Amino acid sequence: MKTPGDSGFAFPDWAYKPESSPGSRQIQLWHFILELLRKEEYHDVIAWQGDYGEFVIKDPDEVARLWGARKCKPQMNYDKLSRALRYYYNKRILHKTKGKRFTYKFNFNKLVLVNYPFIDMGSTGSSVPQSAPPVPTGAGTHFRFPPSTPSEVLSPNEDLRSPGGMFSSVARRMARGSVSDCSDGTSVNSEIEDGNTGAGEERGERGVSGAGERGPGGGGGYRSIIHPRLSHETLFRMYGGAGNPTGHPGSRGPTGHRIHPEPLSPFPVSPLPGPGGAGLLAPPLSPALSMTPTSHLPYTPSPTLSPMLGSHFSFNPEDMKRYLQAHTQSVYNYGLSPRAFLQYPNIVIPQPHRPAADKAGLVERGERAERAATAGERGGERHHHPPLAHSAHHHPHPPHSAHPHSHSHPMHHPLHLGEEPPHMSPFKFKLQPPPLGRKQRDSQSQGKPRQSSMSSGSGSGSMSSTSGLGSSLSFGSDLSSASGSGIISASSSTQSLNSAGLPKIKVEPISDIESEEEEEVEVTDISDEDPDERDEDFELFSPRHPRAPDHHHHRLANGSTAAQHQPHPDEDLDEDVFKAPAPPPPGLSPFFTSHHTHSNVHRLLPTLKTEPVEPGDGNTPPPQTGTSGAPQTKCIPLKLRFKRRWSEDQRMEASQEESDDKKVRPEEERERERQSNGRMEMEEDGTGSGEGDSPPPLSYEGSLATPLRVSAELHRATAQLSLENKDC
DNA sequence: GTCGGAATCT
DNA sequence: AGATTCCGAC
Numbered sequence: 001m002k003t004p005g006d007s008g009f010a011f012p013d014w015a016y017k018p019e020s021s022p023g024s025r026q027i028q029l030w031h032f033i034l035e036l037l038r039k040e041e042y043h044d045v046i047a048w049q050g051d052y053g054e055f056v057i058k059d060p061d062e063v064a065r066l067w068g069a070r071k072c073k074p075q076m077n078y079d080k081l082s083r084a085l086r087y088y089y090n091k092r093i094l095h096k097t098k099g100k101r102f103t104y105k106f107n108f109n110k111l112v113l114v115n116y117p118f119i120d121m122g123s124t125g126s127s128v129p130q131s132a133p134p135v136p137t138g139a140g141t142h143f144r145f146p147p148s149t150p151s152e153v154l155s156p157n158e159d160l161r162s163p164g165g166m167f168s169s170v171a172r173r174m175a176r177g178s179v180s181d182c183s184d185g186t187s188v189n190s191e192i193e194d195g196n197t198g199a200g201e202e203r204g205e206r207g208v209s210g211a212g213e214r215g216p217g218g219g220g221g222y223r224s225i226i227h228p229r230l231s232h233e234t235l236f237r238m239y240g241g242a243g244n245p246t247g248h249p250g251s252r253g254p255t256g257h258r259i260h261p262e263p264l265s266p267f268p269v270s271p272l273p274g275p276g277g278a279g280l281l282a283p284p285l286s287p288a289l290s291m292t293p294t295s296h297l298p299y300t301p302s303p304t305l306s307p308m309l310g311s312h313f314s315f316n317p318e319d320m321k322r323y324l325q326a327h328t329q330s331v332y333n334y335g336l337s338p339r340a341f342l343q344y345p346n347i348v349i350p351q352p353h354r355p356a357a358d359k360a361g362l363v364e365r366g367e368r369a370e371r372a373a374t375a376g377e378r379g380g381e382r383h384h385h386p387p388l389a390h391s392a393h394h395h396p397h398p399p400h401s402a403h404p405h406s407h408s409h410p411m412h413h414p415l416h417l418g419e420e421p422p423h424m425s426p427f428k429f430k431l432q433p434p435p436l437g438r439k440q441r442d443s444q445s446q447g448k449p450r451q452s453s454m455s456s457g458s459g460s461g462s463m464s465s466t467s468g469l470g471s472s473l474s475f476g477s478d479l480s481s482a483s484g485s486g487i488i489s490a491s492s493s494t495q496s497l498n499s500a501g502l503p504k505i506k507v508e509p510i511s512d513i514e515s516e517e518e519e520e521v522e523v524t525d526i527s528d529e530d531p532d533e534r535d536e537d538f539e540l541f542s543p544r545h546p547r548a549p550d551h552h553h554h555r556l557a558n559g560s561t562a563a564q565h566q567p568h569p570d571e572d573l574d575e576d577v578f579k580a581p582a583p584p585p586p587g588l589s590p591f592f593t594s595h596h597t598h599s600n601v602h603r604l605l606p607t608l609k610t611e612p613v614e615p616g617d618g619n620t621p622p623p624q625t626g627t628s629g630a631p632q633t634k635c636i637p638l639k640l641r642f643k644r645r646w647s648e649d650q651r652m653e654a655s656q657e658e659s660d661d662k663k664v665r666p667e668e669e670r671e672r673e674r675q676s677n678g679r680m681e682m683e684e685d686g687t688g689s690g691e692g693d694s695p696p697p698l699s700y701e702g703s704l705a706t707p708l709r710v711s712a713e714l715h716r717a718t719a720q721l722s723l724e725n726k727d728c
Numbered sequence: 729g730t731c732g733g734a735a736t737c738t
Numbered sequence: 739a740g741a742t743t744c745c746g747a748c
Binding site for chain 3: 729730731732733734735736737738
Binding site: 026028029071073075076079080081083084087 | 739740741742743744
């Protein structure tokens, strides 16, 4: 459903930074916008409207004025403010809703987590994480996305109990102020939230009393806007519902947990006290989380509810954790880049339970595969990865089980950071030039290596399209990008190749992982394209295809895609932009699981091939090639693909590594893709849109290595983050 | 209206 | 970094 895909987890760093972060001492415009949006009093000026995350500035001048007041820039006007908003396009925080005046749309995916940077994901099962979400207690400082959220209502308790450490520091920071304004002491809140101070004026104007914010409860505020589609509501709810009580996701995984949507009241009104809610511990979550579609949720959003209403944001730390866990797992499962996790220092990657036995031969692999298979708990996602035909059985990924310990096998790579071998460093896989076969060597003189041996350059960019797709499976573009980065490049395809005896993979240490972090497939483009329709990065997962003609993926996927897809009619649209976050952990998203699993496999192939068909192929029509049938088909394309990559890779090297430059890369990738063939625009979104694509081309092969790498990265990331936090 | 470059400020 | 300001182009 909903998107299986959910979104990307990996958000750019900036997305996670609290406003207070160094870079931005002052309140940021998007935060401000969110603040306004959540206040009823400003609904006449700016309000949610349309799709999820979409809002309209009803009174541009007023918004500008408010913004100017906040920033002490009396000269502010809409033109200037809008310029600032446009800068968000590239950042993907926002995009313009084309055709609608003064209408913009948030890409919450990017925004989420901002507030919860420190969440401890799955930490080991039992211990749950305390890590409470770092919700800033500072009242309201952060934005709470949708206005009153259930979450707020929810568990302040939990929220509160943040474990000290990082969190506290953070909280403090936030509290302090995230927003300083001109007036010294006054915090942002003052203006908007509290209304006590001068800000009052504005409010007054608006006629809202300070109290207004919350009071009304509900309804009022969001009234008209609402909208339709699953949009907000659905998404949010799905996720939100969940708060799972347990806190221990533990090994089990969230599977069953979240179920009650109800608990969270969907409705808006926040019980919370005042405005800023100072009290609120609650987190302002970003909708994104909520969005996560947990398919499993029992309830369905009621149509009646407006999206805007409460449900959206409801989600609690637990959810977040799950979310993250899911993400993590996904990463493993899909072989996605761990970068996604960099931001989460404390994350422990959950490992799936493995039932047991491994498959004989393949030790590691087998294990992984198995786990993956077993992973039922998590959600069957793992199945997604479809191994190639050859490798078929093995699932590539390494799942991390929640308890590594418990299950852990020797072979297994513990994900826990602690366990990680210190020395491990991240590796980058590179495909090497195809080794010449003996024959070839012999005949080498003649020439070129057979195709079969093609290698693909994983190179930084290369993955994007192809592999990237894979990422698209479930994760956000970011991930894909990550994969693109080559970090994890091994792909099933690779595997297959290998089996074939193809290309070798070279593992290289990556010097700066971080640099790559951001890379995304992404895009600036977003703005270019129609946001509404397109998805943003996240869309990878999203199912949008149905409508879109363009979706190549799907087609490629061919029948499989369609069939599998499940479609919810509505989903498409909404998901686009704001995709829900990853599928909930295991249990949660069944749909994820099942569907993807197999299908993915199939899809996988197609996906891969999505690649352009090289001219050589008459068959281009990958899509046609049945999923099932495909091995052959697959092979060819893969080869071609690899070849291409290889070339690229070399090229890249030659050119030097630009990897750092985020912008550059993405473009490059895209470009390449384009060149390659028309295959896909898919990538553009970064998503590969969900459905079909999911199957990523990730390489499973890499999977072997991947885990290690991942863990290493995580480890590193953790350390890093810790440091950062400390600093705070 | 919208977009985005460029210079500049904080 | 994140605006703010200005401005030409569409």
